[in-house]
Amino acid sequence: MDDIDHGAFRRLDLNLLVAFDALAAEASVTRAAARLHIGQPAMSHALARLRDIFADEILYREGPGMALTERARALAPRIRQLLLDAHAVAFTETEFDPAKVHAQFRLSLTDPLEALLLPALMARLRPLAPGLSLSVQAIPAWQQLEQLDGGQIQLAVGHFPHVRTVHQQTVLYTAHYACVFNPALVSLPGSFGLRDLAALPHIHTSYTGDAPGMVDLAFQALGLKREIVVHAATPLSIPFVVKESPLVAVLPDIVTRLFRNHADLRIAPLDAEGLSLPISSVIHRRDHSNPLAAFVLRELVAAANAVLQD
Template sequence: MFKIDHTGLGKLDLNLLVAFDALMTERSVTRAAARVGLGQSAMSHALARLRTVFGDELLIRGPDGMRPTPKALALSAPIRAALAQIEAAVRPERTFDPATEDRTFTIGLPDSVEVLLAPKLVAHLQTVAPGIRLLLRTMDRIRILEDLDAARTDLGIGVFDEGQTHHKRRILHKENYLCIFNPRLVGAEPPITLADYLRLPHVLTSLVESQHGVVDDALAKIGEKRTIALTSPRFTAVPFVVLQAPVIATMHSKVARYFAEAMGLTLSPAPVILPDVAVSMLWHSSYDSDPAHQWLRETVRALMATEPPPGLNLWLLRAQQELP
């Protein structure tokens, strides 16, 4: 069993950790003081004491506010997790009733997930939880970890590498890729051959502004290279380009099915081997047992499990069977 150093820990004012968490969340002495219920001078004094305890400046004033030092960033997540456990242990058991709850959840996600989830989620909330509002933010796979740690975001949804030890991750579904195109403009029909795939200009979606993706890695393995006509950070722009231009795009299968059904475009399996992709939820462990957050995650899981129309599944099965 882990042994607590009661003597050493007793010398630390645990209220300083509350002040530290507020400072890291707000990045402002004034706002952190208001969050905790202290005067500004008292919060400034707490910051000075924290700097002495940890032997580090922790927060440095910059042109756009106070910036945390590397040590402050390293301390932030474990301190927040510890405070959350203390709060859970000492507060009365909280109840959650979605029908009467009045709150806002902030979710970070790419637009490829937003177009599939948001309509169903908003419709569901209006029926069972009309007092719950959503604030959706563009998901950055790097910034999302900082946003979760600072409580700026409640839940991340997308394609993630593993988070840190204080992050929880649950896979919502795994999928592959599909090609989407306008057959009248590209002069090809499904299933797309490798020759047509290489002949046609491509539209690439990249959240990091790179002109290289998983398709390029797959083509490089067989000594081939594609032509990229357009790179965009927005998945929702792609079908409008494909509808009106003689180009092809390779997208996650669920969103590709959605756009093909909605806009009368054609789908085909890709003529190269591409890895499966896992779409996941990511959240801070301090909210793991929170009833409201548990309800949100289960609601998202159930809605994301909705299958595409069966007609599309049958077409894809036939197209895959026709591949050489």
């Protein structure tokens, strides 16, 4: 494709082409001005500029009226097509139809969020966009925004305390914390707090994407320190560990709700100052007007509302 001399376009205003089209259609400065709802002096000025640009009279007087030059007659259909193309680009928005999409969409979810949200999200997407495939990337929480910025993913879901102006963030849910343990192995009162938990050994994972040390900071605020005896690579092993060992886990409820089928465990909400975790979706500014990204985000929000608000 030939390159465009952008500097040459500094002499040309799209409004001049609109004026040319009106002049070509009316063959009259007065009628062309009326068509564009401008004064005759302004149209005469536009005609003067067109004559300079095209090195042609464009219109000349013939008898009682005016007529187009041969150059103007040759230019008229080409300029009309340019204006139609410009109008289509600027004002005609192609309607997005998810049923016609054949594409792959890349997103990242931590393991707990994938287990919670992906079933509901796919249940919504399949009937609406059968040609859309999702590629869920296994990205550590602290690398998600970096991958989003680099274009490796188009949507990130997790806990993002520090986003930039290039990120569009939508809060899906505010998670609170709960304690998980096996009551046959761990003795805790019916109502307990951080002081009771500080005396017990803990299992913890940082893979959930919570802010580093958030739970430990809550202990420190009370002058306490917990003992972590196991650092798990993922939270999904935790219910199996606490079922067999006298340990406790303090985790966001987006994680602990995955353990509800473990009948041997007790999952107790933990009321502690400052222990909450906003869960958000983030898309990059470059995809702000991407209809596919907007569609997936809308369905994700609906899936999250259905799953997380119960």
